[in-house]
Every structure is written in C-alpha cells, then in structure tokens.
Amino acid sequence: MNISTAKATTDHPWTVERGLLVGWCSLILLIGIPGNLLVLVASTRYKAIKLDKITVVLIENAAVTDMSIGLAVVLPRLVSAITGHPIFKRCIGILGPLQELLSAVSILTVMSMNVSKLTSIIFPIHARLRRTHTQGRWIATCLWFVVIVATSA
Secondary structure, three states: OOOOHHHHHHHHHHHHHHHHHHHHHHHHHHHHHHHHHHHHHHHHHHOOOOOHHHHHHHHHHHHHHHHHHHHHHHHHHHHHHHHHHHHHOHHHHHHHHHHHHHHHHHHHHHHHHHHHHHHHHHHHHHHHHHHOOHHHHHHHHHHHHHHHHHHHO
C-alpha cells in the first residue's frame, strides 16, 4: 500500500460525512423555512387555521421558533460543512446558549399546545367562547420569559 492509496482511504469517510451533513442541513432549511413561512402566512393573513385562538398563536410561536433554529443553528453548520471552516465552532459561545434557548421554547410550546387541547376537550364551551389571541400571546410571552430566565441562571 503506497502513500497515495492510504491518503485516499482516510479522506473518504470525511467526504462522505461532510456530504451527508451538507445534504441533511440543506434539506432541513429547504423544508423548514418555507414550511414555517407558509404556516405563518396562512394563520396570520388568511386565517386558514381553524382552531381555538390560543392554539393558533402557539402554532405561530412554534413556527417562529423553528425558523429561528434553522437560521441560528442549522445555517451556520451548513456553511461550516460547505466551506470546511469551523465557523460553528468559533461561534459556539453564542450559538450554544441560543440553541438551548430555542429548543426549550419549542418544547414548552408543544407542551402548551397539548395542555390547550386538553382544556378544550375538558371544557369545550369555554374553549370556544372565552379564548382570545391576547391570552395566547401572553402564554407565548411567558414561555419565552421563563426560558430566558431559566437559561440565563
């Protein structure tokens, strides 16, 4: 086995790994950003989501959080994988806590939607008559506030 063969075999796993990472990150961005934009446009402009108002606001919050994860976490990893420069490793001091914050908000938003649906099932008349967009915005704001306080400590 000569030197050129040894170099080719050691470089092969890196190029496959890098290609898979580029493909995966590209797929996430190509599906995630337009899909979440579609959800936001459909829910805000066309009022196409016919659920109770709190759940609609929480769905919008989840879409904003998912887009933020795509732009703040996946995009730097994609750029690092394409260029071969560790941009993500240089920004890890900023992007690490941001990823933690966005992930926590996303998880709590899904949990809040589940609680909202449970209360709609238990109290169906109350869910239709007394739930407003303002209450949903307060819930989403409280989620962000709780996560910011919890992650900053």
